[in-house]
Amino acid sequence: xxxxxxxxxxxxxxxxxxxxxxxxxxxxxxxxxxxxxxxxxxxxxxxxxxxxxxxxxxxxxxxxxxxxxxxxxxxxxxxxxxxxxxxxxxxxxxxxxxxxxxxxxxxxxxxxxxxxxxxxxxxxxxxxxxxxxxxxxxxxxxxxxxxxxxxxxxxxxxxxxxxxxxxxxxxxxxxxxxxxxxxxxxxxxxxxxxxxxxxxxxxxxxxxxxxxxxxxxxxxxxxxxxxxxxxxxxxxxxxxxxxxxxxxxxxxxxxxxxxxxxxxxxxxxxxxxxxxxxxxxxxxxxxxxxxxxxxxxxxxxxxxxxxxxxxxxxxxxxxxxxxxxxxxxxxxxxxxxxxxxxxxxxxxxxxxxxxxxxxxxxxxxxxxxxxxxxxxxxxxxxxxxxxxxxxxxxxxxxxxxxxxxxxxxxxxxxxxxxxxxxxxxxxxxxxxxxxxxxxxxxxxxxxxxxx
Amino acid sequence: xxxxxxxxxxxxxxxxxxxxxxxxxxxxxxxxxxxxxxxxxxxxxxxxxxxxxxxxxxxxxxxxxxxxxxxxxxxxxxxxxxxxxxxxxxxxxxxxxxxxxxxxxxxxxxxxxxxxxxxxxxxxxxxxxxxxxxxxxxxxxxxxxxxxxxxxxxxxxxxxxxxxxxxxxxxxxxxxxxxxxxxxxxxxxxxxxxxxxxxxxxxxxxxxxxxxxxxxxxxxxxxxxxxxxxxxxxxxxxxxxxxxxxxxxxxxxxxxxxxxxxxxxxxxxxxxxxxxxxxxxxxxxxxxxxxxxxxxxxxxxxxxxxxxxxxxxxxxxxxxxxxxxxxxxxxxxxxxxxxxxxxxxxxxxxxxxxxxxxxxxxxxxxxxxxxxxxxxxxxxxxxxxxxxxxxxxxxxxxxxxxxxxxxxxxxxxxxxxxxxxxxxxxxxxx
Numbered sequence: 001x002x003x004x005x006x007x008x009x010x011x012x013x014x015x016x017x018x019x020x021x022x023x024x025x026x027x028x029x030x031x032x033x034x035x036x037x038x039x040x041x042x043x044x045x046x047x048x049x050x051x052x053x054x055x056x057x058x059x060x061x062x063x064x065x066x067x068x069x070x071x072x073x074x075x076x077x078x079x080x081x082x083x084x085x086x087x088x089x090x091x092x093x094x095x096x097x098x099x100x101x102x103x104x105x106x107x108x109x110x111x112x113x114x115x116x117x118x119x120x121x122x123x124x125x126x127x128x129x130x131x132x133x134x135x136x137x138x139x140x141x142x143x144x145x146x147x148x149x150x151x152x153x154x155x156x157x158x159x160x161x162x163x164x165x166x167x168x169x170x171x172x173x174x175x176x177x178x179x180x181x182x183x184x185x186x187x188x189x190x191x192x193x194x195x196x197x198x199x200x201x202x203x204x205x206x207x208x209x210x211x212x213x214x215x216x217x218x219x220x221x222x223x224x225x226x227x228x229x230x231x232x233x234x235x236x237x238x239x240x241x242x243x244x245x246x247x248x249x250x251x252x253x254x255x256x257x258x259x260x261x262x263x264x265x266x267x268x269x270x271x272x273x274x275x276x277x278x279x280x281x282x283x284x285x286x287x288x289x290x291x292x293x294x295x296x297x298x299x300x301x302x303x304x305x306x307x308x309x310x311x312x313x314x315x316x317x318x319x320x321x322x323x324x325x326x327x328x329x330x331x332x333x334x335x336x337x338x339x340x341x342x343x344x345x346x347x348x349x350x351x352x353x354x355x356x357x358x359x360x361x362x363x364x365x366x367x368x369x370x371x372x373x374x375x376x377x378x379x380x381x382x383x384x385x386x387x388x389x390x391x392x393x394x395x396x397x398x399x400x401x402x403x404x405x406x407x408x409x410x411x412x413x414x415x416x417x418x419x420x421x422x423x424x425x426x427x428x429x430x431x432x433x434x435x436x437x438x439x440x441x442x443x444x445x446x447x448x449x450x451x
Numbered sequence: 452x453x454x455x456x457x458x459x460x461x462x463x464x465x466x467x468x469x470x471x472x473x474x475x476x477x478x479x480x481x482x483x484x485x486x487x488x489x490x491x492x493x494x495x496x497x498x499x500x501x502x503x504x505x506x507x508x509x510x511x512x513x514x515x516x517x518x519x520x521x522x523x524x525x526x527x528x529x530x531x532x533x534x535x536x537x538x539x540x541x542x543x544x545x546x547x548x549x550x551x552x553x554x555x556x557x558x559x560x561x562x563x564x565x566x567x568x569x570x571x572x573x574x575x576x577x578x579x580x581x582x583x584x585x586x587x588x589x590x591x592x593x594x595x596x597x598x599x600x601x602x603x604x605x606x607x608x609x610x611x612x613x614x615x616x617x618x619x620x621x622x623x624x625x626x627x628x629x630x631x632x633x634x635x636x637x638x639x640x641x642x643x644x645x646x647x648x649x650x651x652x653x654x655x656x657x658x659x660x661x662x663x664x665x666x667x668x669x670x671x672x673x674x675x676x677x678x679x680x681x682x683x684x685x686x687x688x689x690x691x692x693x694x695x696x697x698x699x700x701x702x703x704x705x706x707x708x709x710x711x712x713x714x715x716x717x718x719x720x721x722x723x724x725x726x727x728x729x730x731x732x733x734x735x736x737x738x739x740x741x742x743x744x745x746x747x748x749x750x751x752x753x754x755x756x757x758x759x760x761x762x763x764x765x766x767x768x769x770x771x772x773x774x775x776x777x778x779x780x781x782x783x784x785x786x787x788x789x790x791x792x793x794x795x796x797x798x799x800x801x802x803x804x805x806x807x808x809x810x811x812x813x814x815x816x817x818x819x820x821x822x823x824x825x826x827x828x829x830x831x832x833x834x835x836x837x838x839x840x841x842x843x844x845x846x847x848x849x850x851x852x853x854x855x856x857x858x859x860x861x862x863x864x865x866x867x868x869x870x871x872x873x874x875x876x877x878x879x880x881x
Binding site: 001002003004005006007008009010011012013034036037038039077078081082085086087088089090105106107110134137138141142144145147148149150207250252253254255285286287292295296299300301302322323324350353354357358359360361362364365367368369370371 | 473475476477478512513514517518520521522524525526527528529530544545546547548549551552555558559574575577578579581582583585586587589590591592650662663695696697698728729730735738739742745767768794797798799801802804805806808809811812813814
């Protein structure tokens with residue numbers, strides 16, 4: 001068939017019907033029905049994450065989250081694990097920059113029992129010394145092992161470089177070896193007491209559950225949970241000076257992990273839809289400029305990409321690729337050239353249409369599973385956004401023109417001011433990098449400490 | 452009763468087609484499996500099935516490179532492919548208005564790929580695949596062990612002897628003539644199956660599938676090399692590797708019954724009881740009680756020509772692999788002697804079934820599962836049989852299957868840190 005078939009109009013994307021109520025404790029609850037599979041997803045989102053870690057004790061929010069299911073209410077740590085498996089329930093506890101989360105996914109038949117366990121975990125964690133010693137040691141070993149993984153190393157080093165250690169987003173959410181050592185069980189207890197409060201949280205329930213009885217059941221399960229005073233908000237700091245070039249030596253590595261980072265925008269900025277579209281063109285799709293250049297045209301890499309992360313107090317722009325060690329300097333040159341090209345090479349009509357369709361369908365795909373629905377609406381709860389925000393985003397995509405994208409590129413993508421972090425074989429890559437006119441290289445170890 | 456609703460029919464050229472309607476989202480998925488994997492490669496051309504998968508995106512007669520990606524992405528669709536020892540799959544997901552485009556693109560490359568493939572395109576993807584190898588194995592902690600295990604477990608003449616990613620030398624040796632020969636032999640309607648899933652009208656979808664695929668010629672399924680002898684290790688094997696890692700890791704491997712063969716489901720259950728989660732025996736013993744391991748795992752790696760049962764543990768700082776091996780072996784011996792308790796088996800089964808339900812929530816997972824059953828069982832109607840084999844496991848059947856496997860000879864692979872790794876950060880202390 002020689003002719004490409006005609007393609008009809010894109011389907012409309014609709015939000016699932018959301019039912020919203022508040023418990024007497026102040027907990028905001030959003031319920032969404034989906035009955036494609038007999039499962040239910042629930043996500044408690046707490047508005048405190050790694051950004052709330054005290055100075056010198058980064059990792060506290062995430063290790064506190066990890067401690068909650070190490071014994072709670074009538075069950076010890078292994079008792080909780082065994083009971084969850086008996087129920088066929090997955091439990092996930094963890095922290096990001098802006099929030100901490102307890103998520104469960106369970107079959108319809110056992111969802112109520114799994115939620116009752118989640119309630120125990122949130123409101124009656126035991127936080128005992130013997131469990132703490134084990135979890136604390138496991139975490140310490142985990143952050144040491146992070147040095148084995150070049151992608152994890154580049155994450156740590158690029159955030160420390162871009163934000164600086166004094167910024168709430170500067171140090172890794174999992175912590176550093178020395179900051180983990182500084183955390184005590186009392187810190188964990190205090191973090192739980194202050195931050196795990198119903199008036200500082202929201203809950204999403206999505207899937208195949210009985211909507212009529214949910215509210216009364218939640219009131220009963222969470223009856224002991226009392227509101228607390230609002231915890232202090234973290235203080236963002238000014239951006240440290242840029243540009244910089246930071247190298248982490250990984251002798252003999254067959255690839256270099258290249259990351260370029262620059263300030264982006266926060267979650268509440270009206271430019272978020274436009275920058276998401278701009279990113280689809282630059283590095284957020286397979287046919288994006290970065291991937292086509294570095295992977296398809298030059299064969300430097302298995303894949304190159306870019307992203308914006310939109311956080312509460314700030315955001316990051318990042319471009320990334322793992323490149324063949326011998327191609328490191330040419331790959332960096334091409335990445336910089338594509339960043340520059342976003343201002344210099346006009347955005348085509350085709351690129352603009354692709355960006356719109358890509359983002360629209362990402363919304364639709366995000367709503368096409370119970371886990372995705374819980375994630376989408378959980379994020380709205382975390383940032384206190386209205387429930388129709390995804391549709392406002394869709395409307396903004398529709399309004400954003402190719403000219404708008406060009407002016408966003410002018411304002412937000414400045415390769416001359418980016419920090420470049422590379423984890424690779426220094427002896428092989430440094431001579432080539434020195435010819436690119438970049439700032440003088442600074443050396444860090446795999447934790448991002450200056451050498 | 453758990454099901455995935457579907458309609459199925461076979462085109463005159465031998466292509467089985469499976470339609471699964473789900474109108475809960477405005478999305479469609481097209482999923483094509485070819486019954487060819489790295490097991491069908493020739494000596495000197497390891498990694499070829501996977502390299503070929505990359506070339507399937509390099510254009511066809513009516514959709515020249517890079518139209519395959521650019522057309523669907525212009526409408527918000529996306530795609531990928533994966534290759535294993537046993538099969539190669541390709542899928543597209545996107546808005547429902549792309550259904551005909553997806554079918555046209557899949558049909559055009561099945562009909563015409565070998566006409567248009569060039570040295571330049573092969574060279575391009577050769578470099579991409581070599582970088583995939585570096586990223587996924589060579590620059591990844593413990594990646595060297597993943598490459599060494601199949602080589603040690605299977606003799607050189609067995610088609611699982613080499614890893615799916617292949618060797619750099621073989622990837623470099625591949626020619627356009629190899630591409631054409633491989634395509635002509637394996638990429639034919641009778642060696643594939645097609646699933647269409649999502650938001651569409653079944654009668655309309657059937658018409659479209661017939662329009663794009665039914666005209667393609669009927670060719671018999673490809674001839675295959677005779678099935679290899681069941682692999683057996685002549686003796687226990689020990690391998691010591693170093694890697695760019697901070698902590699030593701133990702990897703134990705045994706031969707085990709093939710995918711869907713008697714005992715395969717029992718060994719999934721045994722793996723869960725032994726190392727499947729926080730309530731597993733290895734976790735309780737090595738991580739929770741003794742605190743000598745940072746992580747533990749066990750799994751039944753099921754494949755069509757025979758499976759590998761794998762157990763692993765990573766030593767905590769201050770502990771060594773002999774100590775880890777002794778503790779792991781004690782738990783293996785105890786499970787082989789006593790079998791799981793009723794409660795342990797119930798937990799393993801409930802977890803397995805719940806994971807199955809959770810997968811069914813995703814359109815792409817359902818599409819892939821229908822093709823998986825078509826590939827392995829010769830019919831998409833496999834959910835009932837698949838579920839039943841887990842329901843039928845008993846503590847006695849799990850013990851018996853597990854004891855038989857671990858009574859066999861095994862590979863004991865130990866990864867220890869390269870001396871240079873310590874230069875990467877402060878020294879590791881207990």
